[in-house]
Amino acid sequence: xxxxxxxxxxxxxxxFPEQLTGFEETYGMLSFEAPRDLNLKxxxxxxxxxxxxxxxxxxLCGVHYPTQQEREIAVVYHLHNMVDxxxxxxxxxxxxxxxxxxxxxxxxSAANWMERETYxxxxxxxxxxxxxxxxxxxxxxxxxxxxxxxxxxDQTRIDKDDEMFGRG
Amino acid sequence: MSEQHIKLPEGSIEKTTxxxxxxxxxxxxxxxxxxxxxxxxxxxxxxxQTIGYIHRAFEKLAERRPLAQITTLxxxxxxxxxxxxxxxxxxxxxxxxxxxxxxRVDYLRxxxxxxxxxxxxxxxxxxxGVDAGAYTGFLYVMQYRxxxxxxxxxxxxxxxxxxMGRIGGFERNFNNIAFxxxxxxxREYPKVLKxxxxxxxxxxxFMERTMGTGAISADRALNYGFTGPxxxxxxxxxxxxxxxxxxxxxxxxxxxxVGTTGDNYDRWLVREKxxxxxxSIIEQAYQKVQDFxxxxxxxxxxxxxxxxxxxxxxxxxxMEALIYHFKxxxxxxxxxxxxxxxxxxAGNGELGFYLVSDGGxxxxxxxxxxxxxxxxxxxxxxxxxxxxxxxxxxxSSLNLIAGELDA
Numbered sequence: 001x002x003x004x005x006x007x008x009x010x011x012x013x014x015x016f017p018e019q020l021t022g023f024e025e026t027y028g029m030l031s032f033e034a035p036r037d038l039n040l041k042x043x044x045x046x047x048x049x050x051x052x053x054x055x056x057x058x059x060l061c062g063v064h065y066p067t068q069q070e071r072e073i074a075v076v077y078h079l080h081n082m083v084d085x086x087x088x089x090x091x092x093x094x095x096x097x098x099x100x101x102x103x104x105x106x107x108x109s110a111a112n113w114m115e116r117e118t119y120x121x122x123x124x125x126x127x128x129x130x131x132x133x134x135x136x137x138x139x140x141x142x143x144x145x146x147x148x149x150x151x152x153x154d155q156t157r158i159d160k161d162d163e164m165f166g167r168g
Numbered sequence: 169m170s171e172q173h174i175k176l177p178e179g180s181i182e183k184t185t186x187x188x189x190x191x192x193x194x195x196x197x198x199x200x201x202x203x204x205x206x207x208x209x210x211x212x213x214x215x216x217q218t219i220g221y222i223h224r225a226f227e228k229l230a231e232r233r234p235l236a237q238i239t240t241l242x243x244x245x246x247x248x249x250x251x252x253x254x255x256x257x258x259x260x261x262x263x264x265x266x267x268x269x270x271x272r273v274d275y276l277r278x279x280x281x282x283x284x285x286x287x288x289x290x291x292x293x294x295x296x297g298v299d300a301g302a303y304t305g306f307l308y309v310m311q312y313r314x315x316x317x318x319x320x321x322x323x324x325x326x327x328x329x330x331x332m333g334r335i336g337g338f339e340r341n342f343n344n345i346a347f348x349x350x351x352x353x354x355r356e357y358p359k360v361l362k363x364x365x366x367x368x369x370x371x372x373x374f375m376e377r378t379m380g381t382g383a384i385s386a387d388r389a390l391n392y393g394f395t396g397p398x399x400x401x402x403x404x405x406x407x408x409x410x411x412x413x414x415x416x417x418x419x420x421x422x423x424x425x426v427g428t429t430g431d432n433y434d435r436w437l438v439r440e441k442x443x444x445x446x447x448s449i450i451e452q453a454y455q456k457v458q459d460f461x462x463x464x465x466x467x468x469x470x471x472x473x474x475x476x477x478x479x480x481x482x483x484x485x486x487m488e489a490l491i492y493h494f495k496x497x498x499x500x501x502x503x504x505x506x507x508x509x510x511x512x513x514a515g516n517g518e519l520g521f522y523l524v525s526d527g528g529x530x531x532x533x534x535x536x537x538x539x540x541x542x543x544x545x546x547x548x549x550x551x552x553x554x555x556x557x558x559x560x561x562x563x564s565s566l567n568l569i570a571g572e573l574d575a
Binding site: 026027029031055056057058059061063064076078082085087089108109110112113114117121134135136137138145146150152 | 219220223225227228229231232263264388390391392393404406411412506507508509511518520522524532533535537541542544545546574575
């Protein structure tokens, strides 16, 4: 009775026809994209469904793609069905100008700090979060450091010449 | 420090409860973290955890480093069991690059990971003892952590932040001294562990201090994202080594100890029993390693010239070796585009690496799923209504490692 990726995909497509996109299987893990305003509906369907039972939130994090217009910030959920031992990955995309995403804290208590961390580093505004404030960085910080516009090295340094190494 | 941190709440003069700042540097926190406890007498009314005091932006740093240089960052996550983090990172890279490691490498890795697990659990369990007022056990088992560190030292030259192994295997074969020390450990440690157990397991004072405190139900533990010994103490037999075997864990026979109540005593017991299981895994792996004969007994890395440094003698005499050496050292090798999630069973639970690559030389994004960070948010629920002294015990029995909390 083990759950296979094709079946999960079929169940999801039946429930949310044409709304879920980008199904792919990378390194054995099924991955798909959900519309931003449907993230809670999809998560709770995955949680409650008799067959799917994705009831463990393994990980939640953000990724910044500055080149994608209107979908710069991705929020990535890793979910785990511990009964059948299957993992899936769900992504939602939000524009960097208004990164509002519904919080998953109602479903998973674990999402609380993970969302605070994602807010801290990417500025994702989790709507409905009980206490959305910075967690690892200082409260006074006024930028979101893991966004790609903040280069790691000081770009004004002149003592290093990286031209020969293709990093110019 | 800004005024936000020291601002007294409204009406704090008239209030009947006491606010206590536990940490950031307090002997009982065993790391740099702060708890703002609201106390009614000795009862904890509420708490607010503040973390991030040793945040070092590893995820940002990793975005400019080639894969091999990220290993040193993983050392500093859970620094009580760095080799597990190192191996987890190598496994992630190998998954992305599609590298298949030889069996002997897998078994050597298993030995090291289980030694690291023992040293991790040993610290946690003896610290729980220290917080209950029993210092003896801590000092006694410390000798054997020292022996484990000596084994690390023989293998990679470092003790705490090990940077052990390379993508595809180890940088050098285990030498005879390392094997002798592993044998010595296998010979002597069971006796010590037994004596350590005798000190605590049925000790009336210890049992009464730990039983029924800091308990969590299996349901809540899962909802809070608990993994590792803390989840198993609540009665869920989830172990990454069994559910998604990596590094040939499927070749070994071992049990997963589980508790029932999820309290401090069960957490202590689960860790204790896991040390026995780890010992048995090390014995099996050691036997398997000894069974390799001839040329097979010399294998300690996979054949991946793009990522594994060639021998120095070849670098001076062979053109390909020189090119690969240069490319690896300068971090000039492009990695394939893709997304991987690889988890290992670290000392505290599921340590996950989510690696997004866009085909460049360093990861586009790397996220560490740190078990500590995720389960520490349950601390408030665990200690609500408990005595202050139980709150201290709960903190140490959760095994909070500041490095893993903050990344």
